[in-house]
Amino acid sequence: MKTFILPALCLTFLIYLSGCGKTTTISSNMELTGKWELERIVQSNVTIKKPTLAKGQMEVSLIFKDKGELEGTSSRNYLTGFYETAQQNTIQIGGGGTERAETSWGNMFVNALPNVNLYDLKADKLILYYENNNQLIFAREQ
Template sequence: MKNLIQRTVFVLSAIVTFSCGKTTTISSNLELTGTWKLESIVQESDTIKKPNPSKGAMDIVLNFKEKGELEGTTSTNFLTGFYETAQQNTIQIGGGGTERAETPWGNLFINALPNVNLYDLKTNQLVLYYENNNQMIFSRMQ
């Protein structure tokens, strides 16, 4: 009986998964997995470079973990959340953290992150696209 229930659940799960007509969602991307540091932001063709570190400010870092988990630091705070990739380099990022005493650089990042919808991986470089082809450009940390 237990075996029959397990098989039924498996078959129903497979039917729901493959009959929805949506793109297949991947919970994580092994090439994306790792730690990335924000180097610049491109908004409306203007490139904003990472400022020199101010006293007490951290680098802005995203750590894409396996199973879709996301951790990071803003200029003064920490964040946790999730990410989900799908076909054609689409990505969805969600989560949150505190926004106390953010720097202008940190605020640019925090305001852009929820709007990210595409990504591009190059050798040791990650570009996250948001709002009309604006970009956040990251370098891979070793």
């Protein structure tokens, strides 16, 4: 009986390990790489649309590069960092950037970005989910 239990336990443990903790950078997901422009933010079921740019403001965008590198712009600042995905569309984003006076649109983006934990791709739309199903909704830039 002991000789059967030990191999069964080892096999179960190996199956568990092979299914958990697999982490791959998004560079293997070619659909995500490229430039994405923020169109809308959904917070507490309220949709906030991209405002008209004033002089001196930049589009809020993210550029997902190969090997997990990330670049972006907020309304007035440049961002650099990294991203990494795991199973079931989980994503981790980190980094930093300059800190010049943001617009309210830029502030919402900058404050949400570190809390992003899931992503979804749908027909040239990227949705980044954070805090209780809030969403950053991007369109692929051509």
